[in-house]
Amino acid sequence: VQLQASGGGLVQAGGSLRLSCAASGRTFSRHVMGWFRQAPGKEREFVAYISWSGGTTYYADSVKGRFTISRDNAKNTVYLQMNSLKPEDTAVYYCAADQDNSYSKSVSSYDYWGQGTQVTVSS
Numbered sequence: 001v002q003l004q005a006s007g008g009g010l011v012q013a014g015g016s017l018r019l020s021c022a023a024s025g026r027t028f029s030r031h032v033m034g035w036f037r038q039a040p041g042k043e044r045e046f047v048a049y050i051s052w053s054g055g056t057t058y059y060a061d062s063v064k065g066r067f068t069i070s071r072d073n074a075k076n077t078v079y080l081q082m083n084s085l086k087p088e089d090t091a092v093y094y095c096a097a098d099q100d101n102s103y104s105k106s107v108s109s110y111d112y113w114g115q116g117t118q119v120t121v122s123s
Contacts, residue, residue, distance in 0.1 A: 001025040001112040005095045008117030011085055015121070019080040021095030021114055029073035032098040034110055035080045037091035037119075044094070046105035050078065058103070063089075085121045092116040 007019040019035070034049040048059045048069040057069050066085075071078040078095060096110035104110075 001028060001031065001097050001099070003095050003097060003112055003114035005093065005114035005117040008093060008119045010120045010122065013085060013087055013121055013123050015085050016081070016083045017085065017119060019082065019093055019095075019117060019119075021078045021080075023076045023078070023097065025076075027099070028076045028097070030099075030101075032101045032103055033069075033071060033078040034096045034098060035069060035078075036094045036096060036107065036110075037089075038094070038116075039091040042091075044107050046107075047093070048080065049098075049103065049105070051103070052101065056103070058105070060105070082119070085119075087121045087123045090119060090121050092118050 002024045004022045035047040036044050038044040050057045050069045068081040094116045095114045097112040099111045102109045
């Protein structure tokens with residue numbers, strides 16, 4: 001599975017962005033997909049994951065109620081809709097695929113990673 005994240009940019013606090021992650025490979029629809037982020041000088045942290053069917057989602061407390069993860073298996077794409085953005089959301093955002101479907105928040109559980117897309121939220 002190869003992943004390509006896009007949709008990042010510069011936005012003012014309170015604004016919105018939608019990230020996309022396009023996947024290649026026939027097995028995309030079988031994998032749990034996750035979004036992570038990494039701010040400068042900090043470790044990569046979990047943001048959200050979604051089950052292969054889209055029926056189960058899970059969010060980090062810091063984004064719950066503001067971010068929504070979704071997927072379109074027909075388009076091999078997973079999305080992250082980010083609303084009410086805050087300066088502390090500034091980071092490089094990565095999508096990832098978990099081929100074992102472990103429903104994990106751990107970086108080490110994900111096998112395939114996209115290249116990352118920068119999100120910058122100004123105050």
